[in-house]
Amino acid sequence: MRLQDLPGEPIMWVLIASELLVFAAGITAMAGVRLTDPAGFAAAQAQLHGWMAALNTAILVTSGFFAARAERACRRGDRRGARVGLALAALGGAGFLAVKAVEYAGDLRAGLGMESHPFFTFYYLLTGFHAAHVLFGIGVLALVAIRLRTEEVQAGAAFWHMVDLVWVLLLPPVYLLG
Amino acid sequence: MDLTRIWLILLGLTGATTALAFVPGPVAAAALLAVALFKARAILGGFLHLERGSGWWAAFVVPLTIWLVLIWGLHVI
Incomplete structure (x- = not known):
């Protein structure tokens, strides 16, 4: 197992591993605190809109698909295809954030704030931190689309897939395991 | 693997x-x-190109599996 066996820049994998660890720690903490009030956590979670999270999963994996296509296009020298792929991936990210904004607005209108219940503290922290990564990722995709260097596009796409990966791991504990 | 797949x-x-x-x-x-x-x-292998069966594949997938089992355990206690 050598560092050079990793696809892309090793530093990108350090970032991916560290981000996974941070989110895993947050989710594990939530699962631990849930033990003090399982019924309260289940009741709080039941107020979320799971269908919006499912929609966002579909949006994000589709966006990841376009990022992967962009990376492949860039490698074969198809600059237009790479830019289109990156733009569609970023558009997917914007769509994800729009759905999240609607979801947060609905939650807040229903009086579900960060201090309503410990579950919502974790909910806003974990999904908010993830949304911040999506926002940052859109910026990364835009930046790598300017110069279109293969290594940079690969790194940008890898960051985007990490954001996608975190979301699929976040979904069941935060939204579904009542 | 094919990206569309x-x-x-x-x-x-x-x-x-x-x-x-x-x-x-x-x-x-x-x-x-x-x-x-x-x-x-699917994301690790298909989009992030981590080679299945390699040491790095195991380095990511094994801890991930153990962690998900832990989350399940905390859920069913």
């Missing part, structure tokens, strides 16, 4: 997640987390 697999697994969300109980919870693991494996 990976994407369709991920969409299919998202559909499975949505269906399982309506089923209560520890078995359904385990199934939900197993689907999340399959999605993570």
